[in-house]
Amino acid sequence: MPTAPTPAGAAPEAAPAPALALEDLSWSVGGAVIVDGVTLAARDGEFVAVIGPNGAGKTSLFNLVSGLTRPTRGRVLLGGADVTRERPHRRTRRGLGRTFQTSSVFxxxxxxxxxxxxxxxxxxxxxxxxxxxxxxxxxxxxxxxxxxxxxxxxxxxxxxxxxxxxxxxxxxxxxxxxPELILLDEPMAGVSAGEVGELTDVIRAVQRERECTVLMVEHHMEVLLELADRLAVMHHGALLAFADPETAMADPQVQAAYLGESL
Known part of the structure; x- marks a missing residue:
């Protein structure tokens, strides 16, 4: 059935706000720049892998998104709402969930x-x-x-x-x-080699079943390349590339920055 034409003079339907948008997000401590002007937008239901060596600013970025750290510049938006000044529990109520590098259960x-x-x-x-x-x-x-x-x-x-x-x-x-947005900070840390495959399957099933947006920091590149729709590549706090895995890994800047370094 053909789509009805948009009436003359009618405003086009606005695109939905991304699940997460970061605008020039920066954080400095004592003059040292930890996160440097990160701008990106993650779509609803998208799986984004955040990669980079130790010290690249990945966990610091998650702290800014979840509200544990207040940025020195820039904004954090969840579903189009500016939450830059909101405390972590308020962001949780908006649908943000996060795990940490160390297990936290009763x-x-x-x-x-x-x-x-x-x-x-x-x-x-x-x-x-x-x-x-x-x-x-x-x-x-x-x-x-x-x-x-x-x-x-x-x-x-x-x-x-x-x-x-x-x-x-x-x-x-x-x-x-x-949650509508989940941040996973190195979920494979400390997990035995025999359990990595099943945990990867569980993360994939969770994301597909709940249709939530996932950002994940992980050093197991084979896991990230299997799960991710896009890679956010960080280096010295800055975002070098934000693209599908093949495009990101082929980026000359990414290759030059990580020559001889383990992701």
């Missing part, structure tokens, strides 16, 4: 209880700690644990999980809050 609670508490926090309910945390679990908890392939470990205490399973549980805690 070790003495089960996987199910961990996710149940995260779901309860999203609902705005306060948890009464004299009750069992499992009382917070519900259908959403079971669904999230299944998505990250932890259903069979739902009754296990988090402290007894393998490092790879703890990473899955961290993802589950984020998903219980139903």
């Amino acid at each position: 070790g003495d609670l089960t996987a199910e209880e961990n996710v149940g508490l995260a779901a309860q926090a999203r609902s705005g309910e306060s948890h009464r700690f004299w009750r069992r945390a499992s009382s917070a679990a519900g259908p959403q908890t079971a669904e999230v644990l299944e998505l990250v392939r932890l259903s069979h470990r739902r009754g296990a205490e988090a402290t007894g999980l393998s490092h790879g399973d703890k990473r899955k549980l961290e993802l589950a805690l984020l998903l219980a809050r139903d």
Whole structure:
């Protein structure tokens, strides 16, 4: 069926705002520039890999996006809303979720209880700690644990999980809050070689199932090239390239900057 023509004089429909937009984002400490004028926009449902050697500014960039650090210049926009001055918990309410390089779960609670508490926090309910945390679990908890392939470990205490399973549980805690934008900071750090493949599959399944936007910092290039729609290549705090993996890796600036350096 042919598309109806736009009426004469009608304004064209505005394009949706990107899930995340950074505008000239910069951060300096004591005269040292850590993040230098980063400008990029990540579309809804896009997977962006942020790469660069240690000291390139990747985690500092995530700190600026999540609100842990206040920029010295520039803006952060989530879904078109300027959140540059907002605190981390406000950004979380807008749909931003983040994991860190070190695991952060309640070790003495089960996987199910961990996710149940995260779901309860999203609902705005306060948890009464004299009750069992499992009382917070519900259908959403079971669904999230299944998505990250932890259903069979739902009754296990988090402290007894393998490092790879703890990473899955961290993802589950984020998903219980139903985020629209997820920042993953080196999720493979400390994970055994045998668990990397399954964790990669879980991250891919999460992104496709929830149709969320993902930004991920990781040193396993084979993982990033498998998952990413675009690469954001950082060097000395600046953004050298932001393109599909093939184009970014073929960029002369990228090749020159990383000659002899491990990404």
